[in-house]
Amino acid sequence: MSTVTTDPHAHGDHHDEHHHSPPAGLKRWLYTTNHKDIGTLYLLFALTMFFIGGAMAMVIRAELFQPGLQLVQADFFNQMTTVHGLIMVFGAVMPAFTGLANWLIPMMIGAPDMALPRMNNWSFWILPFAFSILLASLFMEGGGPGFGWTFYAPLSTKYSGDSTALFVFSVHIMGISSIMGAINVIVTIFNLRAPGMTWMKMPLFVWTWLITAFLLIAVMPVLAGTVTMVLTDKYFGTSFFDAAGGGDPVLFQHIFWFFGHPEVYIMILPAFGIVSSIVPTFARKPLFGYASMVYATSSIALLSFLVWAHHMFTTGMPVFAELFFMYCTMLIAVPTGVKVFNWVATMWRGAMTFEVPMMFALAFIVLFTIGGLSGLMLAITPADFQYHDTYFVVAHFHYVLVTGAIFSIIAAAYYWLPKWTGHMYDETLGQWHFWCSLISVNMLFFPMHFVGLAGMPRRIPDYALQFADFNAFISIGGFAFGLSQLIFVWVLVKCIRGGEKATAQVWEGAEGLEWELPSPPPYHSFTTPPHVK
């Protein structure tokens, strides 16, 4: 990326004529059109959901601490795994990334705000309502959804409770929110870039979000279609997923994973962008292979539409289909490898320092790669017949989602927190947070590989005795990881309330438009476009 400079009076002159200081009180947050306010709302919402979903994970781990049923009924256990998954995917990871996009994209491309600020507010405020509906359904007669976050038919159509309708409509709202958010991101990037901010000068976080937004608009409507078919199959006598009426339960999996696989990349591409911002800063070197990063991201996105059936190898597809999806899936390792090697090459002979954001980014690179490699193992069709539906799968996707997506979000929070609040966070506490998280998260998820390979099935509240020691160890890791996140909250609260003043650039090696604004930045970042050289 080339260097970026701001014309000093481009965003100094016009502040006085644009009186957009935040109005006081609740109205500021309910009626806001400001990308920073909306970004903050998204991030706080995601954090809240992270703890609610996390509490459910604690219930799961407490039940699995010992074999046998101790704490909860099997039904409730199923509801916990289901809602934990839904909340973490749609309530924590996706809104957190959208929050980061809101805060950062306008500042990074030299825009005053998002392109469609009111729609932006709408797409945020429907989310808390959607999740209230989902959470309320847990208290309904017959309990909440218990068919897994993937809501496979016929579990969700024939064997589900009355809460299914609420589940369907809350997913509809989450989808509407994501689509509106994504449209906003795309339009902002296409239309509001400052003069001189050409495509190949855009920060990688902007690039990865652009591609993510495209994926969102392409697949969230397919999810809406899927839940609609589940609704009509369950309540109105259609038989999309019922062989007796000429449908096929496997059709459900095809449509769901046509959404679901791009969805997986929706949750990781922005993470790539974050790591690509952080590593160069703390290595004090420009990103190695910028252009190849852009092309790698685009190829991952394109391939994501051609690999969905690798989730369904054991459904009895024709051999040709199994091979096609196996090879396409393995192909994804190529652009992903390009990215990992680029990050490593960026650090090569860099003047590295290891502040908290860099630590999380480094952990991301190592641990996400572990998750990626176990994904490669799962992609091998004959091997997948052994791994399918075991804890090995759980280990795989928690490595890419927790030590991948979540670690990148935490890294981003530490990295940009001084910019957002104007205060430096507490480095010592942050390091504590990092090391506690790193150790506990590996205690939590690494042994899952072993119990999975040994044949422990996922989504089961009870298990055979030989898995007992491993599960106790995993649960201790789980509780420790959960508690470690409280340190994060402590750091956040401390940093928001005060601390050492942050400079505009914050980090010695940081480059980009957002670091040329003061910390905290003005309410509207740029009122006239800065000039990018």
Next chain:
Amino acid sequence: MSNAYEKYYVPEQSPWPFVGAVALFLIAFGAGHLVNEVTRDKEGYGSYLLMAGVAILIFMLVGWFRNVIDESMTGLYSKQMDRSFRQGMSWFIFSEVMFFFAFFGALFYARLIAMPWLDGASNNAMTAEILWPEFVAHWPMIKTPGGTETTAMPWQGLPLYNTIILLTSSVTLQFAHTAMEQNKRGQLKLMLLLTVLLGATFLTLQGYEYVHAYQDLGLKLDSGIYGNTFFLLTGFHGMHVTLGAIFLLVIFLRILLKNHFTAHHHFAFQAAAWYWHFVDVVWLCLFVFVYVL
């Protein structure tokens, strides 16, 4: 960029998005209860919540659009804003395309893969023999493996007339657009009105076709995968036509009563037109894949 140093415009705070969020909440929560109540013959408050939600949504749409129109008429919007609206609308239509894609995907899968397999194709000979020995693969599937029978909807007659009507409406809309650009207001009003009327005719005939299907043909929503795909595809299309027709009607009223839009400044008209052409294209795909083939 031509307008490189044009000043940015950021709209003022607005209560409407939050009102809209409350509306969607009531709609989803109400519909979630209503569905259970209707299908289980229970008493409940679902319908009231749903209706309240719809009422608030309409109130929100009127208020929000009034704001936007006022701001646009007072010239607050820059060219950049206009481009943002255009691009936003295009991506919205793309998302709608993907929604229909899911249902067309289900249709193609059911016809080309699931149905032959149920009849023993590929390596399913024994499964078919044991589970559905009577079943014969044939599209339209007038007899399901489970034994539900129905009649196929022929494409001649009503569906063909409807196709012609909808295609004509796209042409009249194109004439309206040309009239707008040439500032022929009389022709614009006439052609736009004609488009709305053709849309309404289409919807009426579609309603009549549904009655015919239920009463004479025994073709129902629960008549197996043929009825499922038929009603969901045509139903969602019909909902989109309704929305598009309301959109065009509002544009027509704005032109008729308030003399809005000029030859060069008519984004809302164009958005409505794009949407209408989009539902037209969806219908063409529907006509070919649901009715004819």
